[in-house]
Amino acid sequence: MGKFMNGQTPHTSRNTYIDRIMRNLMQLRLASRRRPMKKAYHSRCNHLYRRLQSSASVSALLSMGRHSCCYKQKLRKGLWSPEEDEKLMNHITKHGHGCWSTVPKLAGLQRCGKSCRLRWLNYLRPDLKRGAFSQEEEDLIIELHAVLGNRWSQIATRLPGRTDNEIKNLWNSSIKKKLRQKGIDPNTHKPLAEVEHSKAAPTISTERTSESSDVDPSSGGALGNLSHLLSETAQSPELLPVLGKHRKETTSLAHLRVPPKELFLDQLVSGHENLTSCRSTGPIPNFPFQQLMCYNNEFGNKNGGSNNSFWFNQNESSGSTISTVMPPVSPSTLSTSTGLNRSPDNPHSGIQNTQFYWETANPSSSSSSGSNGLGFELQSTSSLLESSVFPWTDLTPDKNSQIHLEEELKWPDLLHGTFTDTPATMQNLSQSLYEDVIKAESQFNIEGLCAAWSQNLQPQQHLQVVSDLYDKDLQRMSLSFENI
DNA sequence: AACTGTGGCAACCGCCAAAGT
C-alpha cells in the first residue's frame, strides 16, 4: 500500500487495498474522459493487474483489516525531510535510541517508532557504506543467497555497511536480472533450462536432480532448501541467530545435531579475501569442506571472460574431507544443461544426461574428482546421509535416525519444502483459490474494449464505451473483494 | 511535447516471536 495512504486514515488495510485499486481505476477513467487513451488504458490496466497478480493473495487479503501503528495517531508518513533527519540524528546521537516507540516523542517527530528505526538503520546510521556495490560484494551476495535464500538480514550481516533493504533492492533490481541473462534461475541458482524442465515434468521418480526447481521463494534457493531444512532442524542454540524467521516449520529431523551454520558462512565469507572487512566470528571450524561454494566469477570475468559457466566450482585446494558439495560443471555441461545442445527429438536429453549439484561425498572419491565431475543424483534421504553430503559429519548419528528419516521424509518434499499439510500446501490452495476467484472476477474486459475501438466508433462513443466498461469493472472488482 | 516503459530506491506493510505486563 505504501505511500498511497499518505494523509489518509483508512478504516482497514483491506479497504485501503480496494480503495487503491478503485482510485487507480477512477484516475484512468478520468483520463480517458479527457481523450481516448487506448494505449494508456491497456498499459495501465496491465500494470495494475500485474501488480495485483504478483502480490495479492487470498491469504494476504484476508489478513488485512488490522490497524497499523501509524493509524492510531496522525503521524507523518512518506519521505523524510532533512529537518526530520536532523532531529532524529541529534536525538540518537545524544541519547541513543533506547525504546524506539519513545524516540519520535522525545525527538519531536510526528513519526511512528518503526519508521524512525527504519530511517536510522537504513539511512542515518553513521557506519553505513555509501555508493555502488563492488563486484566482490555482488558475488558474495549471490553466494550467500544460494545458502540463505531471501534472508536479507543474515546476508547483510556479512556485508558491513550495507543494509538488508539495500541488498534486497539490489537483488530484485539488478542481480536477479543478471542471473537470468546468464541462464541461471535466481531462486534456485540452477540453470533456467532445468527449472523449466522440472516445471514441464513435475512427476518425480528416480530423477532426483530435476525436482527442486519450483521453489517457494521464501524458502531460499537450491542450497537454501537444504540449509533451511538444516537450520530448522538444528538444536544448537548458537544456530538460532541464523534461523531468523520460519521457526514454525519444524520437521522430524529435530533430533539431529548440526554445527552452527554461522561457522559455515564464515568459511564462505572468508573465501573473499578482498572483502577484508567481512567479519569472521570465532575460530575457524574444522569444517569438512572449505570454500564450500565458489561461483565461477561470471561478473568479474575471473575466468578470462571466455568461460560461460556460472556455477559452483570447487576450490582447488580444499584438502578437506569433502572438497565440495557442488561439483564442478564444465562449460559444455552447462551449455547442455541450458538446453543449447538439445536434440529436437529429445528436448530433455541434455538434462537427463546431466547430473547436477551433488557430488558423491565419499571422501576418497570426492577429493580426487576422478570421475566426470558431474556429481551424482540424490537418491534418497538415507543415501544422502550415508554419503555424508552434509558437511555436518555427525548428521548421521545412527541407523535408527536414518530409518526415522526414511519414514517421515521424502526428497521431493524436502526440496520443495512442501510437507503434507504444511503452510506451503495451504499456500498452494490459497493460490489456486485466488486464481479462480480474483482473476476470474476482476479481469478487465480488455477484449471488449478493443472490440469497441475497432468498430469505428466516434470519439464520444468511445468515451461512452470506456465509461460503461469502467463502471462494470468497478462493480465487478467491488463484488470480488466483498466476496473474499 | 506528451506519453510510455523501466529501473532504482525509500519507505510502508503485515507477520512473527520475544519481551513485558
Next chain:
DNA sequence: TACTTTGGCGGTTGCCACAGT
C-alpha cells in the same frame, strides 16, 4: 496463563528519473 507491546524481518509499493516512442 493470557494479553499487549515491541522490535525485526521479508515482501511490496509508490515516487522519481530517465530513456525511448
